[in-house]
Amino acid sequence: MSAEDFAALCARVRRESGDGAHEVSRGALDTIRPGHVLxxxxxxxxxxxxTMAAQVQTEPGPDDPEPCVHVMTGAVRGAMKRSGLGFARDRFTMNVHGDADSHLDALCHVIYDGTLHGGVDADTVTTAGATALSVEVARDGIVGRGVLLDIPLLRGVPWLEPGDHVTPDDLAEAERFHGVQVGEGDLLFVRVGHRRRRAELGAWHTADERAGLHPSALEFLADRRIAVLGGDGNNDTAPSCTEGVAFPVHVLAVHAMGVHLLDYLQFEDLAAACEEEQRWSFLCVIAPLRLPGGTGSPVNPIAVF
Incomplete structure (x- = not known):
């Protein structure tokens, strides 16, 4: 995709997703109305x-050279009293936007041409945190109808190979295959099989090679006016097919459409439950941490059938 075609696509999805019809401060979350939750x-x-979250990684790997550091700081075996009261305690340090742990991208995460979503000045992201569009936008949680579109199941393969794209036709065909239709305010989850491939073949350099959505697929999502997009990979394909833009899906979803992204979820449990329940829609609850000024948060989305 040329730079010119990408710029035109940005303009289209911004217009089709109803940009200007919602508050910039909340982005596409405003498409979830009380009636949608009911x-x-x-x-x-x-x-x-x-659960749709992967276990937090604490061992380094090719896709996670700086994993979460988990340190026990309280009473542990060999260093605790055998009488009276004691407390086991621990401390976590995490790179929220890594390539292994499940996380949510806030609207302040993507800076493109000097701005955030809605034209907010990128200087609002400071060393002390973001003063606009931070993860605090979702402080009351994200609750709505979740929809899983399982592209490997549709294609009859265990996973999509790195570099493969999910197209708009894939999404439309998956709707028909699952007997579900994505609508306004939905929390859309698109499975590419990243976690299954990682579990069976081992970790790899996902920064260089991974399956994801083709940028043109975002027109489908803009037309449906979704609220949230989640993937079991990064949502973006690598290498990028877009001239001069390494993460076109992030730019289109977060910056142009105001859609919160969830990266590196795990859908193996969810996919199995959908097949057993014979339905691919469900109540979904997402509760990011309240991190003042945060550009994202670790997250554990829950599907309820």
Missing amino acids: AAAAEVRSGRTV
Whole structure:
């Protein structure tokens, strides 16, 4: 995709997603109205709950050279009293936007041509944190109807190979295959099989090679006016097919459309539950941490059937 074609695509998805119809401060989260939440609650029939988060990684690997550091700081075996009261305690240090741990990207995460979503000046991101569009936008949680589109299941393969793209036609065909339609305010999750490939073949340099959405797929999402996009990879394909832009899906979704992204989720449990329940929509609850000025947060989205 040429730079000119990408600029035109940016303008189209910004217009089609209803930019200007919602508050810049919340982005596409404003498409989730109380009626959408009530309708999503009606998706609960069996009471089954399923996590979409991967286990936090603490060992370095080719896709995670600086993993989370987990240190026990309280009473542990060999260093605790055998009488009276004690407390086991721990401390975490995490690179939120790595290539292994499940996380949410706030609207201040993507800076493009000197601005954030809605034309907000990028200088609002300071050394003390972002003063606009931070993860605090989602402080009350994100609750709505989740929809899983399982592209490997559609294609009859265990996963998409690195470098492969999910196209708009894939998304439309997956809707028909699953008997579900993505609509306004939905929390859309697109499986490419990244986690299964990693589990079976081992980690690799995902910064250089990974499956994801083709930039043109964002027109499908803009037309449906989704609220959130989540993937079991980075959502962006690598290497990028877009001239001069390494992460075109991030630019289109976060910067142009105001859509919060969730990267590196795991959908293996969810995909199995969808097949067993024979439905690919569910109530979804996402509760990011309240990190003042944060550009993102570790996250554990829960699907409720």
